[in-house]
Amino acid sequence: MADELTPETPESDEEPIKQRKNGLYPGVSDELAENMKSGWADTELRDLQPIAQATHTAERRAALSARFPGERLVVPAGNLKTRANDTEYGFRAATEYAYLTGNQTEDGVLVLEPRKGGEGHDATLYLLPRSDRENGEFWLSGQGELWVGRRHSLTEATTLYGIPTDDVRELPARLAEATGPVRVVRGYDAGVEKALTDKVTAERDEELRVFLSEARLVKDDFEIAELEKACASTARGFEDVVRVLDKAEATSERYIEGTFFLRARVEGNDVGYGSICAAGPHACTLHWVRNDGPVRPGDLLLLDAGVETNELYTADITRTLPISGTFTDLQRKIYDAVYEAQEAGIAAVKPGAAFRDFHDAAQRVLAEKLVEWGLLEGPVERVLELGLQRRWTLHGTGHMLGMDVHDCAAARTEAYVGGTLEPGMCLTVEPGLYFQADDLTVPEEYRGIGVRIEDDILVTEDGNRNLSEALPRRSDEVEAWMAGLKG
Secondary structure, eight states, X not given: OOOOOOOOOOSSSSOOSOOOTTOSXXXXXXXXXXXXTSOOOOOOOOSOOOOTTHHHHHHHHHHHHHHXXXXXXXXXXXXXXXXXXXXXXXXXXXXXHHHHHOOOOTTOEEEEEEOTXXXXXXEEEEEOOSOOTTTTHHHHSTTSHHHHOOOOOXXXXXXXXXXXXXXXXXXXXXXXXXXXXXXXXXXXXXHXXXXXXXXXXHHHHHHHHHHHHHTTSSOOHHHHHHHHHHHHHHHHXXXXXXXXXXXXXXXXXXXXXXXXXXXHHHHSSEESSOOEEEEGGGGGSTTOOOOOSOOOTTSEXXXXXXXXXXXXXXXXXXXXXXXXXXXXXHHHHHHHHHHHHHHHHHHTOOTTSBTTHHHHHHHHHXXXXXXXXXXXXXXXXXXXXXXXXXXXXXXXXXXXXXXXXXTTTTSOGGGTTTSBOXXXXXXXXXXXXXXXXXXXXXXXXXXXXXXXXXXXXXXETTEEEETTTTSOOSHHHHHHHHHHHHO
């Protein structure tokens, strides 16, 4: 990785190269600085069209405006975060900001200014303009375009996003001078929050965050299409993994992680979350993302992964696969129990149903199996009342899905887990059974087996649709699918 421009060090006692008179750039001669100002082609893009979701983001801003009349609303994209020294982590725009604008660049801020008279808001998208070649920013700043690549001009951004734009470097002063009620989405831009000190309250800002979280509960047509795209790419990523399981056996879970990541980067923006590539007993660790363990014949592989599209919508799919291509009798028994539980859970997803219904349906099936196998003493109603099955089922059976893998997380209980399903909601159904390697309450042959099956389910007008149905779920279908890919 190339280092940024640093002062030259003379190799003798001779006078070093002439310094710029203003002293801003040691080691840069006046001649070089002058040379870098000119000779550049005009690269302004003049044939741009608005982004595909521009009409949808406008509708979302209108809903936000209607909810908070007469108030200034500030929604930042966030800033780069340092990884080490002068290198940064890859940037991912704040969900609230991307949802309202479609823009994904760092340091951006959306501001909705209330119109005089209280009739709606005027939106402005504050962004960094093109790097200035006249003052040397273009090539002497670590974030200059020579180093990090071209960014859109403010004129281009206005066309793309359908929002008037302005220079974000002017925003802190404007916010500091602002009067009237203000709300800001916190946690993304310390500079913006500092400029609003004494103008905002945590309680009022939380109301803004909650509204934007609940606004995403029901997906529009654009969002559903993006989730379909994410699921299709994820299915191809799972196929990629099955094809290279023999190579993973020779290396580790990291081969699986890297294989899926390649698909995510080729067809999307990234993975939507850290891939869980859990082989053998690692499948019993719910969030196993170290992915540094062996992949052994005869074990199961629990692969929980999702492609995030370029518009930041992610799939979240899990399949538990026999590494050798065939389940053992015990593995199949446990797998089929989880499959039956998932079938019951999916059947409970429909408009008008309580959000918790699909969880309750899946848990009942798993409790029945645990009693049937002699691992719990019945009756089943007693097991469910006391939650005894949770020693092996561990987690909730699903969550909302969208721009975040655990989408709408700030929504109120009554609007989400205590609410009612509506057409356009998208959620996961993902029951599992996990028998820890050191669990002495189960027979030894169970220990170290973990199974989860997860699909992304869209609530429709008359029931539901499985967006990830391209990937087989039934145990015999999984074996046939794997054989076809390996063959």
